[in-house]
Amino acid sequence: MSRLVVVLVVLGIGLALLILNNDTGQTFGIENDQFGRLLYLLPIAGLLSVGVLNASRGNLPLVLRQIAIWLAIILALVSGYLYRDDFRRFGERLLAGLMPGRAVVVTTSEGGQEIILHKSMNGHFEANTQVNGIAVHMLVDTGASSVVLSANDARKIGLHPENLNYTVTVMTANGRTTAAHAMLSELSIGPISRSNIPALVAGDGQLDQSLLGMSFLSTLGSLQMQTDELRLRDW
Template sequence: MQRVLIAIIVGLLLLIGALALAPDSFNMDGDQIAQLVKYGMIAALIGSGVLASQRNLGQAVRSLAIWSLIALALVTVYLYRNDAQDVASRLTAGLIPGRASTFTDAQGFNTVVLYKASNGHFQAEVSINGKNVPMMVDTGASMIALTYEDAERAGLDMAGLSFTSPVMTANGRAMMAPVTIPSLSIGGIERTNIRAGVAERGRMAESLLGMSFLQTLSAFSFEGDELKLRD
C-alpha cells in the first residue's frame, strides 16, 4: 500500500513539474488540463505496477525513475507539440525550395516563410482553385502572371480569355488576358477574387507571383535567404 501511495505521489509530482515547464501553464484550456491529468494518472498507475512487481527496493526505485522520465517526456512532447510542428515545417521548407513554412509570429500574425532556391529566386508552391502551381515571387511584376498552361491546369475559363494587354517577359513582348482568380493560397495565407493575367501560350517560362497578391499582405520582407510574408 505504501508503494502505491509513493507511486501516486510521484505521478502528481510529474504533473506539477510538467506544468512548471510550460510557459503558458496558467493559460491552459480545459482540454489541455484534462490531458495532463490523464498523463499523471497513467504515470501513477504504471509506477504502482512497477513497484508492486519488484521485490528489491533499489531495483523498484530505478524502474520507477525510468518510467517517470518516460511519462515526463510524453507530457513535454504534448505541451510543445505546436513548436515541434513549426520546427518540422521550417526544416521541410529549407530542404524543399518552394515549400512554404507557416507559423504565428510573436505579434499573432500568420506568417509564411519561403527560402531562396539554387537559382537565386524565391519559388513558391501556390494553390490556385485547389491546384498546385509553381511560381516565382516577382516584386517587379504589377500583378500575378500565369502561363497559359498553368491557368489551364488551375481550371480557369480559357475560352473567355481576351489577350489585350501588352507586357514584356523574359521571352520578349507578349499579350496578356486579364482574369480574376477565385481562390489562391500559399501556406496559411488565403485570398479570393484576386486580379491576375494569363500569357499567350508558350510566351512565359513560368508563372509569377506579383504585386496584386503581395500588396494584399500586411508586410513582406527579405532577410538573407528568407522571404517572410505576413498576412
C-alpha cells in the first residue's frame, strides 16, 4: 500500500468519525474542532517521519537525533497553542510596563467593548487619552472627583491657564492649592468617548501629571479594579 493511500485512508476514517460525532461535539473525548486539527497533523507527522527514516537509512543514532528534534519542535508548538492566553497576558503586561497607559481593547461576551489597563511599574494605572483630539497621558485617580489637567496639558489642548479663574480649592501631592473650572468638548480612551466633560485646570507647577477622575469615570458602564488590571466598560 502506497504512502498516499495510507494518508487518504487515515483522513477518510477521521472525517467519517467527525461526521458521525457531529451531534455530540466530541470524538474520542476530544472536541471536534481540536480532533480536526489533530487529524490533518497526523499525516504530516507521518510523512515527516518517513522522510527522516529514508534520509538516515542505516544510521540509527542520526534517526533518533532527528526524531528527538522533531518531537521537541512539535512539543514547543503544542505548548505555545495550549498556553497562548498566558503568553498573550504576559506580553500585554510587559508592554504595559514598557509603555505605561497602553490600553488593550477586548470584546465582551455580550458584544460590547472593554478596555483593560495594566498597572505600570510605578504601581499606578495610567491611560493614554484623547482630549479635544489631542493626546494627553493621565494618571487614573478614582479618588479625584473630577478630571484635572496640568497647566502644560491644558495648553496642549488649546486652553490658556493664565486667563482662567482659580476659585476651586483642591488637594494635590504638593498640598492645598486652587484650580479653575473648564469644560472638555471630548475625552476618549480607545473606543470609549464622552462629550462635555467637566474638568479642572491646575496652576503652573501645581500638578506634574493630569488626573483622570470621576467626572469621566462615573459615566462608564462599569469600572473593575483587580490586582494588576483595571477594566473599563462602556455600557
